[in-house]
Structures are given as C-alpha cells and as structure tokens.
Amino acid sequence: MKRRVLGPRTDVPDIVVPPTPKPQHEPELECPICGLKVLSMHQLNRHLDDEHANASEEVPGTLTGENVEDLTGWLRKKVVSQTSKLPIGLPSKLVKLDSLTSPEYPSLLATSPSPQPDTRGPKVTRKHWRNPSGNDFCHFPRCRKLLNVRNGSVNCRRCGELFCNEHTAFRMKLDSLAEYSPVDGTWCRCCESCFNSKPGYLDTDGATRDLFTQFQTSRQRIVDQQGLKTNQLENRLVKLVARFNEIDLKDEGRVFKFFASSSLGQKRAAEREVVAWASDASATHCHLCFKMFGVYVRKHHCRLCGKLVCGDEMTACSKEVPLGKLCERLGGVQARDPQYVIRVCLGCKDGLLKRRNFIREVEKSELPEYLQIYHDLTTYEKVIIILLKKFQASLVLVQGEPLDSTIIAANKSRGKLVESLQAYEKLAKSLKVAVPEGSDDTKIRHSILQHATWFFQENGGKFKRYWLEMAEVKPDLPAPKLTKKQIREAREELMVYREQMFLIGEMIDTAKKQRRFDEIPPLLDNLRDLEAMCGDIEAKLGEDGF
Amino acid sequence: MSIEDPIPRFAQFKLVLLGESAVGKSSIVHRFVKDSFDDLRESTIGAAFLTQTIKLANDTTVKFEIWDTAGQERYKSLAPMYYRNANCAVVVYDITQLASLERAKNWIKELQRQANADITIALTGNKLDLEAEREVSTGEAQQYAIDNGLLFCEVSAKTGDGIRDVFYRIAEQLPVEEQIRSTMSRSKPRINLNKPSTNTDQGCAC
Numbered sequence: 112m113k114r115r116v117l118g119p120r121t122d123v124p125d126i127v128v129p130p131t132p133k134p135q136h137e138p139e140l141e142c143p144i145c146g147l148k149v150l151s152m153h154q155l156n157r158h159l160d161d162e163h164a165n166a167s168e169e170v171p172g173t174l175t176g177e178n179v180e181d182l183t184g185w186l187r188k189k190v191v192s193q194t195s196k197l198p199i200g201l202p203s204k205l206v207k208l209d210s211l212t213s214p215e216y217p218s219l220l221a222t223s224p225s226p227q228p229d230t231r232g233p234k235v236t237r238k239h240w241r242n243p244s245g246n247d248f249c250h251f252p253r254c255r256k257l258l259n260v261r262n263g264s265v266n267c268r269r270c271g272e273l274f275c276n277e278h279t280a281f282r283m284k285l286d287s288l289a290e291y292s293p294v295d296g297t298w299c300r301c302c303e304s305c306f307n308s309k310p311g312y313l314d315t316d317g318a319t320r321d322l323f324t325q326f327q328t329s330r331q332r333i334v335d336q337q338g339l340k341t342n343q344l345e346n347r348l349v350k351l352v353a354r355f356n357e358i359d360l361k362d363e364g365r366v367f368k369f370f371a372s373s374s375l376g377q378k379r380a381a382e383r384e385v386v387a388w389a390s391d392a393s394a395t396h397c398h399l400c401f402k403m404f405g406v407y408v409r410k411h412h413c414r415l416c417g418k419l420v421c422g423d424e425m426t427a428c429s430k431e432v433p434l435g436k437l438c439e440r441l442g443g444v445q446a447r448d449p450q451y452v453i454r455v456c457l458g459c460k461d462g463l464l465k466r467r468n469f470i471r472e473v474e475k476s477e478l479p480e481y482l483q484i485y486h487d488l489t490t491y492e493k494v495i496i497i498l499l500k501k502f503q504a505s506l507v508l509v510q511g512e513p514l515d516s517t518i519i520a521a522n523k524s525r526g527k528l529v530e531s532l533q534a535y536e537k538l539a540k541s542l543k544v545a546v547p548e549g550s551d552d553t554k555i556r557h558s559i560l561q562h563a564t565w566f567f568q569e570n571g572g573k574f575k576r577y578w579l580e581m582a583e584v585k586p587d588l589p590a591p592k593l594t595k596k597q598i599r600e601a602r603e604e605l606m607v608y609r610e611q612m613f614l615i616g617e618m619i620d621t622a623k624k625q626r627r628f629d630e631i632p633p634l635l636d637n638l639r640d641l642e643a644m645c646g647d648i649e650a651k652l653g654e655d656g657f
Numbered sequence: 658m659s660i661e662d663p664i665p666r667f668a669q670f671k672l673v674l675l676g677e678s679a680v681g682k683s684s685i686v687h688r689f690v691k692d693s694f695d696d697l698r699e700s701t702i703g704a705a706f707l708t709q710t711i712k713l714a715n716d717t718t719v720k721f722e723i724w725d726t727a728g729q730e731r732y733k734s735l736a737p738m739y740y741r742n743a744n745c746a747v748v749v750y751d752i753t754q755l756a757s758l759e760r761a762k763n764w765i766k767e768l769q770r771q772a773n774a775d776i777t778i779a780l781t782g783n784k785l786d787l788e789a790e791r792e793v794s795t796g797e798a799q800q801y802a803i804d805n806g807l808l809f810c811e812v813s814a815k816t817g818d819g820i821r822d823v824f825y826r827i828a829e830q831l832p833v834e835e836q837i838r839s840t841m842s843r844s845k846p847r848i849n850l851n852k853p854s855t856n857t858d859q860g861c862a863c
Binding site: 603604607608610611614615618627629630633634637640641644 | 671702703704705706708722731732734735738739
C-alpha cells in the first residue's frame with residue numbers, strides 16, 4: 112500500500128461493518144450473498160445489516176465459518192481498494208486527517224508516534240551513509256549503545272551517521288541531496304540533532320518585523336516640518352532685529368534725539384514688513400484660547416507669525432518680550448536696543464525656543480551613572496551571547512573529534528565566557544551598591560538590575576548546561592590539557608618531592624639510630640604530606656608522568 | 658620526690674626558616690642547635706630537620722621543631738609544605754646583599770597570605786660580622802619590620818651574636834601558656850616512677 116494510513120482508517124478492515132462513509136461516485140457493487148446490485152458501500156452496508164443480519168439463522172448451511180471469513184476478506188479487499196482511490200471527494204473528516212501529511216504541517220507529523228516514510232517525494236541519496244563496520248556505537252552523544260540487531264542500526268538519512276532505533280525516531284523532509292526541504296522533500300528518518308537543527312525549529316527568536324525605518328520616515332516628515340517652521344521663525348526674528356538695528360543706527364547718528372518717535376514709527380512699519388499681519392476682520396476669536404475678541408479682550412498681532420491673538424495675562428497667549436531676551440536665548444544675533452519689546456504669541460515662542468533648549472539640555476546633561484552601567488551591561492550582553500554561541504560550536508567540535516586543538520579551543524572560549532560572565536555580574540552588583548539619588552532613579556535601577564539578574568541566570572544556566580552535557584560525554588575532559596611547559600614544571604616538582612622523601616627517610620633512620628625518638632613523629636607526618644603531594648602531582652600528570 | 662611534684666611545663670612549636678640562598682639560614686640553625694660554625698657549609702638540599710629546646714624564665718621548656726628549608730629556586734615548591742602549619746618563621750636576609758632583603762619581603766608577603774594567621778615572624782639580618790660590607794641599613798629593615806608587625810634582629814652566625822636572642826624573643830611571643838593548658842587538659846596518664854612494683858615474686862626466675 113503506498114499511501115500513509117492514519118489511525119482511523121487502519122481500523123476499517125478489522126471490523127466487519129466499516130464505519131467509514133463512502134465517496135459519492137463509485138462503480139456498482141453487488142452483495143456477495145444475494146447478488147443484489149447496490150450503488151455505494153454505504154448502501155451495501157445497510158443492505159447487509161437489514162437483509163442478512165441473521166443470515167446464519169435463516170440459511171444455516173450457507174454461512175459457515177469459512178463463508179464468514181470469505182465475507183470479511185472480500186470486505187477488506189473492497190475497503191482497501193476504495194481507500195486507495197480516496198483523493199477525489201474525500202469526506203471532511205478524512206480531509207482533515209490527510210492534511211497532516213501535506214507540506215504545510217510537517218512538524219505535526221514529525222512527532223506522530225508511528226509515521227511511515229512517504230515515497231512520493233524524490234529519492235534521497237544514500238551516498239553519504241556511514242557503512243556499518245559491525246562494531247559501531249550509536250552516534251548520539253549520550254547514548255553510545257552498541258549497534259546490533261536488538262538496538263537497531265539505522266543511518267540518519269540526513270547526516271548519514273549510524274544510530275540506534277531509539278535515537279532515529281524523528282522524521283523530516285529531505286530532498287534528493289539529503290538536505291532539508293520542507294516543501295517537496297520526502298519524509299525520512301533522522302536523528303535528533305538533525306531534527307533540532309532544522310531552520311526555524313528551535314530558533315527562539317521567532318519572527319521579527321522591523322518597523323523602525325517605517326516609523327523613522329513618517330516621524331522624519333513631522334520633524335522636518337517643525338524644523339522648517341522653526342527656521343522660518345528664526346529667520347523672521349533675525350530679519351526683524353537687523354531692521355531695528357538699521358533704524359537705531361540711523362537714529363544714533365542724529366543730533367536730535369527727541370525725534371525718536373519717528374524711529375518708533377519706522378520700527379512699527381518694519382514689524383509689518385517682516386511678516387504680513389492678518390487683517391483685523393479675519394478673526395473673531397483668539398486662535399490659541401478661543402476667547403472672543405471684544406472691548407476687554409483686545410486683538411494683538413504676533414510679530415513673528417502675524418496672526419491675531421489675545422493679550423490675556425492669565426492664558427499668556429501672547430506677551431511682550433524684550434528683544435534682548437530673545438536674542439540672548441537664540442544666540443548669534445545682537446539687538447542694539449535690547450529693551451525694545453515685541454509681541455510674540457505662545458506658539459511662536461515655543462517653536463522658536465524649543466529646539467535651542469533641547470540642544471542646550473542635551474549638551475549640558477551628562478549620563479547618570481546607572482545609565483552608564485546599563486550601557487556597559489548591554490555591551491557585555493552582546494559579547495556574552497556571541498561567546499556562548501562560539502562555545503557551543505566548539506563543544507560540538509569536541510564531541511565530534513576530541514583532538515587537542517579542539518579541546519584547547521573549547522577551553523579558551525570557556526575561559527573567555529567565564530571572564531565576561533564574571534565581569535557582567537560584577538557590573539550588575541555595582542548597580543546595587545551605588546547610592547540611589549531619587550525615587551525615579553531607584554525604579555530604573557531596580558528594573559536594570561532585574562533585567563541583569565534574569566540575563567545572568569539565563570545565560571549562566573545555559574553555559575552550565577552545555578558544560579555538563581560535555582562532561583557527561585567525556586568525564587575526563589574538564590581537566591585542561593597540560594602544556595609542555597606545565598608538564599616539565601610538574602615533573603621537576605615531583606622530582607624535588609621525591610628527593611625530599613628520600614631525605615626524610617634517611618633522617619628517620621638516623622634519628623632511630625641515634626635514639627632521638629621524639630624527632631620521628633614530625634618526620635613521619637612530613638613524609639605522609641610528601642606522599643600525598645606526590646600522589647596529587649602524579650594524578651595531575653596522568654600518563655605524562657615518568 | 659614527692660607525689661605533688663609539679664608537672665613540667667612544656668610546649669612544642671614548629672619553626673620554619675626562609676630566605677634567599679646563601680644568606681646563612683643553616684648556619685643560624687647550627688649555631689643555635691649545635692653552637693658550631695662551618696666556614697665551608699654546603700648548600701642545603703630540600704629541607705633539613707632539627708630540634709632544640711630552650712628553657713624560659715618561668716620554668717617552661719619550649720621545644721622548637723626547626724625546618725631549615727633550602728633557599729635555592731629549585732626547592733621553592735617545598736616551602737609551602739613547611740610553613741603551612743608552622744607557628745613561627747624566621748625570615749633571613751644578608752645585610753651585605755640588598756637583593757636578599759627584597760626576597761625576604763616577598764617571603765613575608767607570602768607568609769601573611771598563605772600561612773597561619775597567628776604566625777610569629779622574625780625578620781633576621783645575618784652576617785653582622787661583615788659590618789664593613791653592609792648594604793642594608795638597620796633603620797630601613799627595622800622600619801619595615803615595625804610596619805608589618807614583625808620581630809626584628811640582626812645576628813651573626815659566625816660569631817654567634819644575637820642568635821639565642823632571636824629564638825628567645827620568638828618564644829616570648831608564642832602562645833606558650835595556651836598550649837600548655839591545652840596539653841594539660843588532654844594530658845596522657847603519666848608514669849609514676851615512685852609506684853611500688855606490681856611484679857609479683859612468682860613467675861619467671863630471671
């Protein structure tokens with residue numbers, strides 16, 4: 112049978128009365144007992160139930176045990192031949208079940224208890240398979256079972272290594288080159304690591320959608336607009352100040368200062384030149400506080416935007432600001448007459464000064480200590496994550512082939528990782544020690560600390576797990592391989608200790624000869640110490656000893 | 658001898674000598690233990706062991722178990738084993754060699770770090786007989802000793818000057834009373850020499 116048969120359908124042949132609904136279009140069937148023609152299996156089923164339910168009572172001779180078996184055999188054959196044609200007009204229940212084998216749900220099927228390989232896809236290459244030598248062990252790091260008839264000896268279809276039955280209980284879709292191909296691959300048996308390394312399977316990051324650029328472009332539009340507006344206001348102010356300066360300069364040259372009133376008129380005219388004033392009839396209400404203009408609420412013109420505003424002290428919709436103050440805030444321009452006041456509305460004042468204030472504040476403010484620490488912490492986090500990945504990769508290498516070079520590399524990355532984890536912890540602790548300055552600070556500090564603790568536990572735990580995993584495989588691995596220099600030094604040390612043991616032995620002999628028994632206990636103590644030391648060094652040296 | 662014969666007050670301490678090679682550690686010990694001096698002493702191999710007892714004023718006997726370590730670099734790894742549970746250490750330098758004082762300071766630092774916390778350390782300048790070739794002034798070494806809370810002496814193993822002083826001063830610093838008390842509390846049954854013999858006349862005739 113070629114198709115994968117799922118649970119409910121396998122039941123069908125076992126019972127005499129098949130519960131599965133039948134497809135609509137079918138060739139004619141005939142009852143095996145009376146030869147009645149029926150259109151569908153369902154009808155046949157009904158007919159058998161109705162007409163021949165107690166057939167054995169009716170015709171005792173015709174339905175012997177043998178006949179019953181014939182009947183069930185025939186039914187089984189029919190059911191099998193029908194189910195193999197199922198794809199057309201499948202009942203909804205079956206469609207649902209069948210969808211499990213479709214490419215859209217590969218992982219669901221992969222975990223199902225007893226899937227069978229689907230041969231519909233391309234033929235998967237077997238070139239990379241490892242040939243069994245008769246004395247193989249399961250390639251799964253923690254298993255290492257001898258592969259034989261009982262344990263099984265199965266090649267992972269993807270990596271080609273030999274595994275026991277237990278550790279190839281995974282399925283994934285492979286293409287003809289034995290690479291993962293979720294869309295049009297063939298279901299193949301594979302090992303756990305191949306299964307886990309499927310792209311997208313254990314990637315805990317999940318899907319991300321970066322909307323930042325989108326946000327930035329839309330945000331930039333507003334920022335640009337505001338910048339333009341601010342520029343415009345600044346330009347107007349600069350122009351205004353320049354005109355006033357001109358007038359004042361002319362005025363200073365005059366002998367008769369009491370003609371000042373004429374310069375005041377000129378200034379008023381200049382104010383109107385720089386920005387066109389809105390006509391008094393254009394507005395009935397203040398555009399900021401929406402108060403109606405009248406006898407008490409007078410109309411005023413903002414000298415920078417020309418709009419009509421009220422001069423209410425309470426709402427401060429517009430105010431007369433000395434030019435000197437504005438120039439001081441803005442910087443770069445100098446008014447000859449800083450005492451001269453111009454009316455500026457609230458909106459223009461904000462627009463004019465906000466940017467400058469913001470820049471000034473940014474320049475002035477230094478990052479608080481805890482933010483500095485946070486910055487450092489995030490840098491460390493990045494480093495730790497990279498190191499962790501490296502470490503894991505090196506561990507995999509070591510598990511693959513425990514050569515000196517791979518072990519040294521693994522130890523190196525482990526050392527680096529430990530170092531940066533320690534540095535991270537220290538930094539996070541410094542956050543705890545630092546004296547809180549205000550209630551806002553303490554909250555932020557607390558949050559940073561919490562994050563740091565979480566990060567440390569998460570990654571420290573990961574690190575430990577990797578390490579333990581490796582230790583399980585090779586219990587003797589954690590002891591770092593000795594370098595030649597270390598071996599030489601350890602041997603020298605061992606020689607010194609052995610020499611000293613010999614000397615002490617002689618001393619004990621002499622002491623005994625000379626009847627100085629009180630000297631013997633400390634000497635014996637020392638001899639024991641020396642023996643212990645020698646033992647330690649020998650253990651450390653291992654096979655590098657003498 | 659009466660039954661009330663006071664139990665002899667006795668304490669025993671482990672002492673270790675440290676210092677650069679050829680500063681005269683073995684000579685100091687030999688002067689102290691055997692009161693002898695050898696001009697052509699060979700350098701020590703490993704560590705030598707000697708004992709000496711001294712009597713203090715208040716009828717107390719103090720026994721020193723002396724470990725005389727070799728100063729050569731080769732035997733450096735042995736030293737920790739001997740100073741680890743030592744009660745006192747004599748760190749020796751040569752007053753005619755400034756470098757030896759530096760080495761002594763290193764030893765002192767190591768002792769303060771690794772040895773017993775209550776170890777008594779005596780900084781000892783040897784070769785006082787070679788006053789003419791002196792490189793280390795008394796003041797400098799003494800100041801260092803005061804700063805670090807050490808005993809300080811200058812001695813000459815050749816002439817024997819100040820040797821006994823060093824050990825007596827160390828003994829004064831040691832917790833003699835405490836040790837005597839602790840040994841008394843778990844004192845072993847002592848043999849009474851005045852006890853009448855328990856041997857009966859019967860038995861072996863020899």
